[in-house]
Amino acid sequence: MRRYLIVGSGVAGVSAAQTLRRLDPAGEVTMVSYDPFGYYSRPGLAYYLTNEIGEKQLFPFQEKDWQALKIRRLRAWVSRLHPAEHRLELSDGASLVYDRLLLATGSQALPLGIPGADLEGVVKLDDLADARRILNLCKRARRAIVIGGAITALELVEGLRACRLQVTYLLRGSRYWSGVLDETEARLVERRLAEEGVHILPHTELAAFQGQRGRLTGAVTTTGQHIPCDLAAAAIGIAPRKELAAAAGLRTERGILVNDYLETSAPDIYAAGDVAQIVDPLTGEAALDTLWGPARRSGAAAAQNMAGEAARYLKQVPFNVTRLAGLPVTIIGRVGQGADQDVAGIVRGDSETWRQLPNAIIVEQSYEVNRLRLLVGERALVGAVVMGDQTLSRPIYELVRGGVDLSSCREALFSSPRPAEVIGEFWRSWRAQSET
Incomplete structure (x- = not known):
């Protein structure tokens, strides 16, 4: 029976636990976290503050869900990691041994x-x-x-x-x-x-x-x-909780460095979520994400590899739907404007990819509260900001993610006073062709 150990009870850790239980029903899965509240929706805290949701709605799991997972949960602080011994040392002096370890320690405010x-x-x-x-x-x-x-x-x-x-x-x-x-x-x-x-x-x-x-x-x-x-x-920003890994000699930069299989520099140790610094195929550089979706996906992919399935994890085009001053806003791909004096590094609900300065031409369409900014590369869309009306958010994401060739509508995008209609019509035509 393989012993799996997960440090962290956020979405990456829980996603990993769910995947491990599915792939290895007989495996022993232990989750260690010092957070007294366990697993809850951090993005939901904004709506909790505005009284749009109650505290109970922050918790995706009830006790019956934890029981169905059949994992061991420990509320404890991990003080040291001993990679050569495959052992974690807790602050109370107790030790936990593992065959596979996932570090999903998240991040903390600066x-x-x-x-x-x-x-x-x-x-x-x-x-x-x-x-x-x-x-x-x-x-x-x-x-x-x-x-x-x-x-x-x-x-x-x-x-x-x-x-x-x-x-x-x-x-x-x-x-x-x-x-x-x-x-x-x-x-x-x-x-x-x-x-x-x-x-x-x-x-x-x-x-x-x-x-x-x-x-x-x-x-x-x-x-x-x-x-x-x-x-x-x-x-003003957040910092990945990399101290445990760094003290144990694992390779770190701003976060814990991992390869395409979420493996760290130490055997049998993986990292996922906010703390994992993963190469972005768009830029070729190791980058951080603090988005809920990538954390969930990276946790699941790490668990696949821990269970023996070779699952390559490729960072997807960053995509986040948020609300700014009551206005729905979607940010997709590379939309960079350069440095930001008000934050240090990365913040929650953020992707370092967004701030990359792309080699692109900007196409805009703006009304009182509805605005679309498209960043058009030499061949394809590389990013977009959609404010207000969100009809085009998903279509644009599909075009950016797929690197779809825009040659047939590129000239119209630049010349039309309504580029939103041009890109919408192009997407419908592309989808129709893709489905035939």
Whole structure:
């Protein structure tokens, strides 16, 4: 009987456990995690903050689902990994031995490295405990500031506004999410935030937090401006939890380096999810993803290899549907705009591939709240941002993923005042031909 050990209870770890149980019903599967809440939807935390879903809806599994999996679950902190001995050491001194090990340790929010960051009222949105803490603080808070960029920062802004707080959003750069959105897209989001009562301060960087009796009372910018607040939420980026692997001598960079089979540099040890740094076929570089879909797929692929099936994992074109200031937004492929001053590295719900600067011509179609930006390469679409109407999201994803030759409609895309109609008609024709 083979002994499988999974470190981490997020979507990558659970997907691996499900796959292992299917492929090896007799195998011994143990999942180790220090998270007191276990497996829940991290993307759902944004909707929990806005009271659109209840806490119970964050949990995909009930106890009967765990029982059906027939795995052993341990709530424990892993202190050391001994690859040569095929052994994990827990913080209480106990040890676990394995035949195959999966590291699905995820990632964690980067701290704000400024004075006063430890005051009560300075928060992040990294897990369910953070979300509970924010909602509790909102009961007595009136004024909040949000620092950071990308999706999580906006989730915090909207969550705090839903709690009826006055919200000021600080941007170090000139506009929101400048590494992914172009200026028109960013201004559309900012305008909608302003309509919701959010005060946006661009070119603003914090120097310190101020407090009394251990509680936050305000913040001071690098220019000396004082901003009164009793809650401050930061989303400046995340870091993969690679410390366990690095201390054990596994090859790491920003995350744990793996090959196409999710194998690390140590025999019988695999990595998946946020912590795994995998070569992106679009760029040829090892990249990170913090998207739910890739985490689930990489966990399943790692489990296939752990069970003895040779399953090559190829990163797919990054695709994420999110909501920015109440507006549905889909980001596909490479849409890069360069550096983003408001985040360090990668954030949750993010892909490093998005920020790659493609060699492409941009085609745009924009209305008041509906906007389409297509990045057209020499032969095929390489990326897109779809804001508002999502009719074309899936068709465009299929075209980007398939590297479909656009030669027959390329000229029309560039000359038509309605490129959305051109690409939609091309997709319908392509699908019809593919199905015959």
